[in-house]
Amino acid sequence: MARIIGIDLGTTNSLVAYVDDKTGLPRVIPDSEGRPLLPSVVAFTPDGILVGEAAKRQLVRRPESTVYSVKRFMGRGYEDVKDELRYLPFAVVPADGIVRLRVGEREVTPPEVSAVILKTLKERAETYFAEPIEQAVITVPAYFNDSQRQATRDAGRIAGLDVVRIVNEPTAASLAYGLHRLQEGVIAVYDLGGGTFDISILRVKDGIFEVLATSGNTRLGGDDFDRVLLLWLMEDIQARHHRQLACREVDLARDGEAMQELRLAAEAAKIRLSGEERTMLTIPFEDFTYRREISRSELERLLEPLVQKTLGPCRAALSDAGLSPGQIDTVVLVGGSTRVPLVRRRVQELFGKTPHSQLNPDEVVALGAAVQAHILAGGITSMLLLDVTPLSLGIETLGGVVSVLIPRNTTIPTSAREMFTTSVDGQAVIDMHVVQGERELAKDCRSLARFELGGVDPMPAGMPRIEVTFLIDASGILQVTAKELRTGKAASIEVKPTYGLGEADVERMVEESYQYAEADVEARMLIEVRNEADTVMTHVRRALKQAGDLASAEERQRIAAALQALEQARETTDRDRIHEKTVELNRATEHLAQAMMDAALRSALGTRRATEIMESQ
Amino acid sequence: MNHFEIFELPRRLGIDAAELQRRFYALSRRYHPDFHAGASPAEQARALEASARVNAAYRTLGDPITRIEYLVRLEEGRETKEGAAIRPSAPPALLEEMFEIQEALADAQTGGALDDVARKTLAAQRERLQARCLDEEARLTERLAPAWDAARPEERPRLLAAFKEGLATRAYLKTVLEDLGQALGEGEGI
Numbered sequence: 001m002a003r004i005i006g007i008d009l010g011t012t013n014s015l016v017a018y019v020d021d022k023t024g025l026p027r028v029i030p031d032s033e034g035r036p037l038l039p040s041v042v043a044f045t046p047d048g049i050l051v052g053e054a055a056k057r058q059l060v061r062r063p064e065s066t067v068y069s070v071k072r073f074m075g076r077g078y079e080d081v082k083d084e085l086r087y088l089p090f091a092v093v094p095a096d097g098i099v100r101l102r103v104g105e106r107e108v109t110p111p112e113v114s115a116v117i118l119k120t121l122k123e124r125a126e127t128y129f130a131e132p133i134e135q136a137v138i139t140v141p142a143y144f145n146d147s148q149r150q151a152t153r154d155a156g157r158i159a160g161l162d163v164v165r166i167v168n169e170p171t172a173a174s175l176a177y178g179l180h181r182l183q184e185g186v187i188a189v190y191d192l193g194g195g196t197f198d199i200s201i202l203r204v205k206d207g208i209f210e211v212l213a214t215s216g217n218t219r220l221g222g223d224d225f226d227r228v229l230l231l232w233l234m235e236d237i238q239a240r241h242h243r244q245l246a247c248r249e250v251d252l253a254r255d256g257e258a259m260q261e262l263r264l265a266a267e268a269a270k271i272r273l274s275g276e277e278r279t280m281l282t283i284p285f286e287d288f289t290y291r292r293e294i295s296r297s298e299l300e301r302l303l304e305p306l307v308q309k310t311l312g313p314c315r316a317a318l319s320d321a322g323l324s325p326g327q328i329d330t331v332v333l334v335g336g337s338t339r340v341p342l343v344r345r346r347v348q349e350l351f352g353k354t355p356h357s358q359l360n361p362d363e364v365v366a367l368g369a370a371v372q373a374h375i376l377a378g379g380i381t382s383m384l385l386l387d388v389t390p391l392s393l394g395i396e397t398l399g400g401v402v403s404v405l406i407p408r409n410t411t412i413p414t415s416a417r418e419m420f421t422t423s424v425d426g427q428a429v430i431d432m433h434v435v436q437g438e439r440e441l442a443k444d445c446r447s448l449a450r451f452e453l454g455g456v457d458p459m460p461a462g463m464p465r466i467e468v469t470f471l472i473d474a475s476g477i478l479q480v481t482a483k484e485l486r487t488g489k490a491a492s493i494e495v496k497p498t499y500g501l502g503e504a505d506v507e508r509m510v511e512e513s514y515q516y517a518e519a520d521v522e523a524r525m526l527i528e529v530r531n532e533a534d535t536v537m538t539h540v541r542r543a544l545k546q547a548g549d550l551a552s553a554e555e556r557q558r559i560a561a562a563l564q565a566l567e568q569a570r571e572t573t574d575r576d577r578i579h580e581k582t583v584e585l586n587r588a589t590e591h592l593a594q595a596m597m598d599a600a601l602r603s604a605l606g607t608r609r610a611t612e613i614m615e616s617q
Numbered sequence: 618m619n620h621f622e623i624f625e626l627p628r629r630l631g632i633d634a635a636e637l638q639r640r641f642y643a644l645s646r647r648y649h650p651d652f653h654a655g656a657s658p659a660e661q662a663r664a665l666e667a668s669a670r671v672n673a674a675y676r677t678l679g680d681p682i683t684r685i686e687y688l689v690r691l692e693e694g695r696e697t698k699e700g701a702a703i704r705p706s707a708p709p710a711l712l713e714e715m716f717e718i719q720e721a722l723a724d725a726q727t728g729g730a731l732d733d734v735a736r737k738t739l740a741a742q743r744e745r746l747q748a749r750c751l752d753e754e755a756r757l758t759e760r761l762a763p764a765w766d767a768a769r770p771e772e773r774p775r776l777l778a779a780f781k782e783g784l785a786t787r788a789y790l791k792t793v794l795e796d797l798g799q800a801l802g803e804g805e806g807i
Contacts, residue, residue, distance in 0.1 A: 164654060165651075205642070206642060208642045208645065372651075376651055377655075378654070384645060384651060384652075385651070386645060410672070411676065413650060413665050413668050413669040414669050414676075415669040471669060473650070474651065474665075474668075
């Protein structure tokens with residue numbers, strides 16, 4: 001079989017992995033610079049699309065057209081996300097159905113944005129193996145509903161990938177652990193990522209990974225940790241510097257660039273506080289600098305309510321599995337947010353045992369996806385994952401009440417059959433409304449789609465007997481088929497997904513992605529050389545200002561000329577010329593850079609000025 | 618093929634859980650779509666269907682109560698869920714108590730917030746009903762089920778009726794317990 005790659009399409013970072021044929025072990029594929037993580041950030045610039053680190057650098061510069069955490073929007077509607085909008089620098093178009101983001105001049109859907117990330121990972125794998133890659137296993141939060149899974153699969157298709165399987169993140173992680181001496185028994189996987197939380201309880205026996213129950217919250221993760229710290233930070237800045245802010249008429253909340261800067265500062269401080277007891281927040285503004293120390297316990301007070309929100313689903317999953325915390329043999333931590341000490345403490349308290357986290361929590365899901373890909377390719381036959389559907393599936397009946405067809409935590413694949421008939425003489429079409437959720441009324445559940453059963457022969461009401469089969473496949477995605485029982489012929493079904501892309505939309509997007517592929521690559525390379533030029537120019541200008549006296553007049557003149565040449569080249573679209581001039585500017589400053597280094601070394605223990613120079617290198 | 622036949626088990630209510638699990642794992646290894654990913658689309662579809670059937674059978678037979686519900690359907694010649702076999706019905710012995718609970722529930726629903734006294738009363742009633750429900754389940758699985766397996770054919774109609782009555786009582790208690798749980802403000806926030 002052809003090679004299948006495993007992809008972790010994360011809220012914050014995404015990765016691609018494969019199983020090495022020789023060792024039989026999964027490995028993450030790094031980018032050309034050796035970085036395993038691809039930040040899940042996509043920037044739509046006038047010159048083209050940027051992904052990953054390059055896009056992340058645009059977050060502050062172009063907040064309104066740089067999309068991050070797009071996973072939170074997958075398979076959702078405007079109504080679902082409108083409360084989050086005031087924290088987002090990009091606009092969401094108010095419309096029915098699927099969320100549409102306005103980025104600069106364009107409108108894009110979340111699957112298209114995710115597709116850009118997937119495509120980058122696909123290309124990374126293709127470069128690595130020097131062969132085309134067409135198939136992938138992609139992971140999603142276990143608690144993702146059908147719409148969110150479909151959106152993920154659509155994203156794969158738009159990126160030119162056949163998504164052979166959608167795997168749940170916590171179960172993927174258990175497979176990765178399974179390859180490493182995991183003991184048999186009952187394990188709980190606590191997975192707190194950038195935007196989602198999952199808890200899965202599995203029984204591992206004879207190579208079978210049987211999920212007993214799963215629960216979670218698809219809107220709870222590290223992003224929310226950052227947000228509470230950001231809100232605290234904004235309040236504190238307002239309180240301490242309200243005079244400066246007022247006289248400049250700055251409203252932080254409305255300043256996209258400032259918000260992004262603060263968000264990134266909050267995230268960085270949160271990360272530092274996992275290792276340190278206290279840390280300094282330093283944020284430069286135009287005419288003042290905000291400085292404040294924050295302690296881990298201060299942060300923990302802010303995070304406590306969020307961490308508590310993960311414990312309810314843990315108890316629910318235990319109850320659904322019919323187990324008490326004491327019956328869990330092993331607890332495994334997955335996801336970057338489990339690095340937060342408070343999270344570890346609360347998990348330990350709930351289960352009464354020290355959780356495991358030997359495998360890198362950022363990589364373990366991708367590694368598990370690679371293992372599942374290898375199983376599908378026939379490379380592993382000793383391991384088998386039996387997963388469950390996280391939410392009950394039902395149809396709306398008279399009075400808006402839900403009739404459950406497939407209860408939550410049913411092992412997949414699974415199917416249910418239901419009989420339908422007409423209520424009016426001669427009725428030719430039967431409507432069905434399929435929902436997912438645990439509530440009694442359809443309006444309180446998640447609407448998945450409306451199905452139209454067509455081609456019913458005209459008969460008196462109640463006469464047609466149409467058997468509809470609802471099948472949830474191993475990816476957790478619903479397939480619906482219908483059959484007229486008297487004639488035995490298949491009934492036609494038209495699907496109208498509530499929060500998804502129609503078949504025609506996906507095909508158009510696949511087309512577009514081919515069309516723009518060439519242009520995108522060109523544009524991306526141009527932006528990269530321009531960014532490189534900008535970085536070098538900034539450094540040189542600063543060096544001239546700070547240590548210009550270390551260079552001779554003639555040298556300074558040469559540098560100024562090279563700088564000017566690069567400035568001019570940068571305005572063109574001639575990639576080679578920009579690159580060439582960047583190299584020349586670098587060369588012109590070689591001597592100055594050396595002189596600065598020497599000066600810095602001479603002042604060994606150094607004055608403040610010397611360290612600043614070192615830093616500017 | 619019915620669920621018992623899928624596992625090559627006799628149509629008996631006494632099933633050894635470990636043995637059922639062993640057979641479930643073996644069948645999963647045979648039919649799970651993961652091991653047929655390279656096959657033709659038709660074979661894949663067959664594996665998918667077979668695997669879904671195995672999972673449904675395991676879910677039904679794995680739980681002693683749903684196992685009894687399934688047996689009742691099977692004995693009555695109804696293999697589909699159509700026209701639910703068991704309708705919740707209140708056990709006559711409990712009617713008076715149920716009436717009180719329903720009244721208290723109705724009050725709670727119209728009054729909005731529960732006062733402490735009402736809350737305590739409902740909580741106490743819930744505890745009693747929970748115990749009653751567990752008793753009913755124990756009666757079904759520990760007394761009636763072994764009796765069924767040992768019964769002569771002429772004794773079976775009586776046992777079948779007893780199953781149906783017990784299941785109806787249990788279903789009723791479950792519904793009331795759910796309502797009580799909701800009135801007490803639980804089962805939310807997940």
